[in-house]
Amino acid sequence: MPVSTRSQIFNSEDENGATTTMTEQTENHKMAQALRNPHHGLKEKLKSLTLLYEQQKLASKPQNFKPQDQKSPPISALDRNGSIKLEEIESRNHKFPPIAPINRNNLSKNQETETILPPSSSEKSPKMKENSIPNSRVTKTYVIPQSPNPQLDDAKENVAANGDRIVGFMCPRKAPVSSTVARKLSLGSQIDGRRRDRRLSLVHEKDNPLFQKQSNQNNRISVFVRLRPMMKREKEANSRSCVRIVNRRDVYLTEFSSDNHDYLRLKRLKGRHFTFDASFPDSASQLDVYSTTTADLVEAVLQGRNGSVFCYGATGAGKTYTMLGTVENPGVMVLAIKDLFTKIRQRSLDGNHVVHLSYLEVYNETVRDLLSPGRPLVLREDKQGIIAAGLSQYRAYSTDEVMALLLQGNKNRTTEPTRANETSSRSHAILQVMIEYRTRDASMNVINRIGKLSLIDLAGSERALATDQRTLRSVEGANINRSLLALSSCINALVEGKKHIPYRNSKLTQLLKDSLGGACNTVMIANISPSNLTFGETQNTLHWADRAKEIRNKAYETNEELVQETESDADQAKLLLEVQKENRELRVQLARQQQKLLSLQAQSLAANTSPTPASVTSILTPPSSNKQRPKTPLRATPEPNKRRGTEETVRELQMVVKTLEGEIERVKKDHALQLKKKDEKIRELTDKLSKGVRSRDEGLKSIVTRSNIRNKDANTGDIKTPGHRFLSPAPAAKKRSFWDITTANSPSVTTLNGRKTRSHVNDEPAAAAPAPSMLLQLAHPCMWSVLILGLHIANYIIQPGFARQRLSPFKQ
Numbered sequence: 001m002p003v004s005t006r007s008q009i010f011n012s013e014d015e016n017g018a019t020t021t022m023t024e025q026t027e028n029h030k031m032a033q034a035l036r037n038p039h040h041g042l043k044e045k046l047k048s049l050t051l052l053y054e055q056q057k058l059a060s061k062p063q064n065f066k067p068q069d070q071k072s073p074p075i076s077a078l079d080r081n082g083s084i085k086l087e088e089i090e091s092r093n094h095k096f097p098p099i100a101p102i103n104r105n106n107l108s109k110n111q112e113t114e115t116i117l118p119p120s121s122s123e124k125s126p127k128m129k130e131n132s133i134p135n136s137r138v139t140k141t142y143v144i145p146q147s148p149n150p151q152l153d154d155a156k157e158n159v160a161a162n163g164d165r166i167v168g169f170m171c172p173r174k175a176p177v178s179s180t181v182a183r184k185l186s187l188g189s190q191i192d193g194r195r196r197d198r199r200l201s202l203v204h205e206k207d208n209p210l211f212q213k214q215s216n217q218n219n220r221i222s223v224f225v226r227l228r229p230m231m232k233r234e235k236e237a238n239s240r241s242c243v244r245i246v247n248r249r250d251v252y253l254t255e256f257s258s259d260n261h262d263y264l265r266l267k268r269l270k271g272r273h274f275t276f277d278a279s280f281p282d283s284a285s286q287l288d289v290y291s292t293t294t295a296d297l298v299e300a301v302l303q304g305r306n307g308s309v310f311c312y313g314a315t316g317a318g319k320t321y322t323m324l325g326t327v328e329n330p331g332v333m334v335l336a337i338k339d340l341f342t343k344i345r346q347r348s349l350d351g352n353h354v355v356h357l358s359y360l361e362v363y364n365e366t367v368r369d370l371l372s373p374g375r376p377l378v379l380r381e382d383k384q385g386i387i388a389a390g391l392s393q394y395r396a397y398s399t400d401e402v403m404a405l406l407l408q409g410n411k412n413r414t415t416e417p418t419r420a421n422e423t424s425s426r427s428h429a430i431l432q433v434m435i436e437y438r439t440r441d442a443s444m445n446v447i448n449r450i451g452k453l454s455l456i457d458l459a460g461s462e463r464a465l466a467t468d469q470r471t472l473r474s475v476e477g478a479n480i481n482r483s484l485l486a487l488s489s490c491i492n493a494l495v496e497g498k499k500h501i502p503y504r505n506s507k508l509t510q511l512l513k514d515s516l517g518g519a520c521n522t523v524m525i526a527n528i529s530p531s532n533l534t535f536g537e538t539q540n541t542l543h544w545a546d547r548a549k550e551i552r553n554k555a556y557e558t559n560e561e562l563v564q565e566t567e568s569d570a571d572q573a574k575l576l577l578e579v580q581k582e583n584r585e586l587r588v589q590l591a592r593q594q595q596k597l598l599s600l601q602a603q604s605l606a607a608n609t610s611p612t613p614a615s616v617t618s619i620l621t622p623p624s625s626n627k628q629r630p631k632t633p634l635r636a637t638p639e640p641n642k643r644r645g646t647e648e649t650v651r652e653l654q655m656v657v658k659t660l661e662g663e664i665e666r667v668k669k670d671h672a673l674q675l676k677k678k679d680e681k682i683r684e685l686t687d688k689l690s691k692g693v694r695s696r697d698e699g700l701k702s703i704v705t706r707s708n709i710r711n712k713d714a715n716t717g718d719i720k721t722p723g724h725r726f727l728s729p730a731p732a733a734k735k736r737s738f739w740d741i742t743t744a745n746s747p748s749v750t751t752l753n754g755r756k757t758r759s760h761v762n763d764e765p766a767a768a769a770p771a772p773s774m775l776l777q778l779a780h781p782c783m784w785s786v787l788i789l790g791l792h793i794a795n796y797i798i799q800p801g802f803a804r805q806r807l808s809p810f811k812q
């Protein structure tokens with residue numbers, strides 16, 4: 001990886017510890033232009049410098065500072081806007097490094113200068129050509145923030161982890177080489193430097209949300225540095241710590257004199273200072289790293305903005321540890337997914353979230369699906385950005401599912417032991433989590449938001465010697481380095497504001513197109529090792545991280561889609577809902593009616609099948625008989641209907657009873673009348689009989705006389721012939737049968753002389769009727785008495801039976 005940094009440490013003193021800034025931006029620009037011109041002669045340079053010096057001298061007068069000071073906003077204003085202005089100034093003056101150049105005159109022991117070889121003219125954009133620093137070597141001065149206790153700091157910073165004195169911080173107490181140039185450069189940026197300091201003092205508090213907001217507003221890539229602990233292997237190799245982190249923000253890199261093999265610059269290359277958004281010492285926890293670097297991004301992804309986090313660094317510097325971590329100490333990927341699902345769960349009530357994820361690797365310039373390995377994937381670009389055609393996407397419902405997929409993907413990832421790292425990742429891995437959110441706003445519009453979070457664990461840049469030579473590992477290493485070189489080219493082009501960004505130089509940069517320079521919140525975590533044995537790699541990493549700070553992504557774009565429904569649609573939807581509601585209600589009503597009908601049918605069925613309705617039974621039977629009432633069908637009968645039915649039945653029955661009672665009365669009267677008539681007839685007959693007996697007695701005497709004459713019995717002297725019986729006189733009154741008494745209308749009975757006789761009996765006039773036999777005539781009065789008595793008894797027996805017969809209407 002190319003490094004364009006040439007560092008030189010100077011030792012200067014600034015009493016106030018504040019950086020100096022340029023007072024006149026325009027003059028500074030002119031100067032810078034003059035200095036940048038590669039064809040400028042030494043004389044002209046000197047002229048310009050002298051001119052600039054004069055101008056600065058004038059500007060440094062108190063009356064000249066006043067308006068500038070007035071212009072500079074108060075701290076409170078800076079809180080809100082100052083940072084933006086600073087960033088704007090920074091963006092206009094790409095020549096300025098992240099740390100403000102200072103007045104060479106005021107250089108203190110805490111200040112360092114660095115000589116930088118600017119990028120080649122071919123890489124410059126037209127804008128850069130205008131305002132960039134000259135193509136010649138430029139010396140910039142950096143300020144090391146003064147510690148409240150310099151002596152203690154000195155003592156600390158000059159002692160390495162193993163107790164050795166660090167050369168880099170021991171020797172830079174020198175006079176500046178070119179104080180004039182340095183002062184002239186730094187004068188112009190004095191105020192700027194003050195502003196920056198103020199801003200820095202705010203952002204020193206890493207938890208200050210203002211900083212996050214400001215950095216988000218600027219949409220600059222956030223760059224963090226993480227130092228890993230010294231490894232056992234490194235300790236065993238007697239390595240020393242060459243990195244020191246101060247205030248969780250500043251990184252001091254020191255080169256030990258023993259490590260410097262550049263004898264020409266032995267005295268100059270002693271150390272460097274970098275400032276990042278935050279820097280994590282080796283004691284920082286995974287959670288600390290996550291909450292500072294990625295937590296805000298996760299929140300933004302849920303708001304529909306894309307976010308990317310990538311780890312960059314040399315092999316074995318701790319990238320995979322930071323991104324994946326271990327089971328005990330999960331890394332950014334795991335913590336981000338956990339946080340994501342927690343946040344989704346908290347918001348699950350106000351809409352639907354759908355989480356999809358994919359996991360791929362770029363190995364030896366081929367893209368492979370880690371979740372369903374197969375053939376290499378082809379990258380395509382469409383309106384949405386770069387996509388890997390055929391990449392599998394899994395829907396995840398919980399953190400556990402994502403973890404399982406992550407584990408599965410990591411098993412498929414190419415890792416090999418190398419000399420530098422036992423578990424070296426030989427590929428760049430990209431885990432992409434897509435969160436789709438769908439809800440309705442107050443006006444029933446559908447809001448569809450999609451946020452994409454890319455978590456990238458890059459393979460480590462490595463020197464061929466650090467790994468294996470002429471093996472597959474070296475081929476891998478070459479490819480890794482090539483893709484990282486492409487990445488650094490893209491960073492350079494982006495920083496320099498070039499129109500063409502060479503994303504297509506590698507698969508990695510193609511995939512990172514969204515994250516670098518796209519509409520995306522991007523976080524870069526630069527992992528470094530503390531060992532002085534890897535000083536070169538660490539310096540390289542810090543350099544590119546420092547460069548990346550200047551990349552500005554596109555303005556925020558929220559992937560939010562508002563699907564507005566037309567009024568008619570809304571109306572129709574409303575109508576449909578109403579109709580559905582009405583339909584439901586009608587169905588309920590219908591069910592109720594059907595239930596009623598069924599119960600009525602059951603009731604009527606029960607009433608028809610039962611010998612007496614329950615109600616009637618209850619009325620006609622004593623209360624103890626309630627147990628025998630029919631049960632189920634009647635329970636469903638509504639109470640008023642039941643009562644009404646009962647009343648009707650009772651009324652009917654009462655009428656029946658009345659009719660029957662009337663009938664009984666009529667029958668009784670009839671009977672009484674009949675009895676009376678019969679009694680009269682009996683009496684009349686009795687009278688007639690008594691009269692007839694007397695006359696017959698008289699006639700009998702004569703008959704006997706005549707019979708004696710006709711047939712005389714041999715024994716008795718009476719005449720007995722076969723025809724004698726027939727010649728016996730006809731009975732005057734036939735013997736009355738049961739029917740003769742009870743039914744006057746019997747068809748077989750005819751009335752003869754007021755008497756009822758059987759039809760087979762010859763109608764003979766009583767006068768003409770033969771006289772009854774002597775026996776009958778004698779028995780006649782007794783027979784009639786018995787008959788009358790029998791008739792009375794029979795009448796009383798028959799009456800209740802008849803009534804009973806008529807009182808049973810239900811038997812019909």
Ligand SMILES: Nc1ncnc2c1ncn2[C@@H]1O[C@H](COP(=O)(O)OP(=O)(O)OP(=O)(O)O)[C@@H](O)[C@H]1O
Pocket residue numbers: 227228229231282313314315316317318319320321322421423424425426458459460461527
């Ligand atoms: N912050 C840390 N705390 C404790 N151990 C760490 C830390 N960072 C890294 N390590 C350890 O250092 C070793 C190398 O780390 P890691 O594999 O993450 O490096 P890498 O940058 O991913 O390397 P490569 O690019 O070769 O894959 C691992 O054993 C890891 O456990």
